[in-house]
Structures are given as C-alpha cells and as structure tokens.
Amino acid sequence: MIDRAVAGRAQPESTLLGPGDDAAVVRAPDGSVVVSTDMLVEGRHFRLDWSTPEQVGRKAVAQNGADIVAMGAWPTSFLVAIGCPPSTPVSVTDALTDGIWAEVAGFGAGVIGGDMVQAEQLVVSITVLGDLGGHAPVLRSGARPDDQVAVAGRLGWSAAGLSALLAESDRFPELVAAHKVPVPPYESGPVAARAGATAMTDVSDGLIADLGHMCSASGVAMDLDSALLEPGPELSAAAAALGADALDWVLTGGEDHALAAAFPADAALPAGWRRIGSVLAGDGVQVDGRAWAGGGGWQSFD
DSSP states (O other), X not given: OHHHHHTTOOOXXXXXEOBTBSSOEEOOXXXXXXXXXXXXXXXTXXXXXXXXXXXXXXXXXXXXXXXXXXXTOEEEEEEEEEEEOTTOOHHHHHHHHHHHHHHHHTTTOEEEEEEEEEOSSOEEEEEEEEEOTTSXXXXXXXXXXXXXXXXXXXXXXXXXXXXHHHTTOOSOHHHHHHHHSOOOOTTHHHHHHHTXXXXXXXXXXXXXXXXXXXXXXXXXXXXXXXXXXXXXXXXXXXXXXXXXXXXXXXXXXXXXXXXXXXXXXXXXXXXXXXXEEEEESSSEXXXXXXXXXXXXXXXXXX
C-alpha cells in the first residue's frame, strides 16, 4: 500500500531524500522549520457517505497547510499516517492518496514519508513542514490595542454546507463542496507577514473561538463589526431555507480555514484581506460592543 501511495510521485527540490528509508531528509534553507500536525477521524471529522476518499485526502492536507501559512510560512513537505480496517478496498486508499497528492501539489511540495496501520475506522494524520523564507513567524501573541482585525477567505461556508448535508438538502452544492474540501487563502498568509501583520491564526474552530485564542495570547480584546461581516447571498439564502442564522455561521462555524490577523492601525491591508474590527485593551471577543450570544465554535472533546 505504501509503494502504491508513493510510486511515480514527483518530489520538490527541497526533498533531499524521500520515501524508502527509515526517515526522509529535507532542506532547511534559513535554519528553521515550521511544523504542524492535524488528524481526521472517520465519523468525527468526515463521513464516507458524504465525502469521497479523494475529498477526505484534500481536506486533510488543506487544514494542515492553513496552519503553516497562518505563521507566514509556506508548506514544503508532508508526512502522512493512515489507519484503516483491513477490509478497506484498495480503491479507497488509492483515491485517498490521490487527493492528498493533488492538494500537496498545489504548494509545489511533496509527501516525503509516513505510515499505514490497521485501525477500526479510517484515520488520517498529517504532519507538515514549512519554510519561513528568512523572516520571523507571525504568532498569535503580537496583537496590540488599536490594531485592525482583518480576515482573508470565506467564513461560514463549511458550517452552512454541513447544515445542508444534515438536512439532506441538495440546493446548496457550493456550500456543501466547501464543507467537504475547504479552500484556504494560502497565498494570503505569507502576504500578510510581508505586510506587517502583528498576529495571525487560521479559522478552524470558528472566528470568535480562534480570535479568542489570539486575544488570550496577546492579552487584548477585540470588537467585531457585524456590518463588516455580512454573510453574503449564498449564506443568507441557505440560512433562510434551513432555518439557521447566517451570522452565527460566520462567527462560529469551523473548518473554513480562512485566515484572521491583526495589522497596525495605519497599515494598508494587502490584497485579499478585509477589515472586520479593532483590537482593544481588555480581554475576550465581542460583536458590536457586546458579548456574542450565539454559539461558541468547535470543541475537540464534547
């Protein structure tokens, strides 16, 4: 299975030694490597009656790639560990690895190794390495009062797509597609770093939840302007049809893997970024000057 997963796949120049030995060897051009790991578990993070194995593979890579670009870095190498029942058809693992390689190729990166084991259900764990290009990482802890709060990418689409799937509605294919395979604004991470972002994170648990992590790390508060968070026609139509609150999707829906960042008050936001609020003294995230009364975002354990 491992041979099938790596046969004929191209590696970037940064891979000095790829799959085949006990470990891989990669370049670290500036002497530092950014590293992150994420895991998807069947029944918890995806359903194979909703998503194809290829979509699961793409989603697994996308959420890891978003973590790297949120540091202002660029993904260069991926390690993939897969667990599956022994009865899993080879066609499923082939499609899964095809999806992984397809998303990895978009970075110009490579899969440099990994593992496959027997498990009770399909599990995909990915570790990603990234290159900062010689600059310092953008942390969650750098936001300061008077900074602008801005986002890049779509908010609420994955949550809306999940709601459509749960309702067995076929009216919103774009939203469903966004849930199955997120489309993070990868280029916007390094762009924000070069533009002087003071803090940054990817939106995986929900905007309020992830900005809350940034507030805690930075020792600040944030006030979001709901007028700058208009859900848009796609979310508004879905919310009306499904009996949901589109703004709640925007503020608390997870798995969009948009990027959220703080920028100096006088900074011109780079292309792809839009202002949604301000950093204040204090703690926590509020909307229009008040605590948000809606949901709180994704919880890994409930």
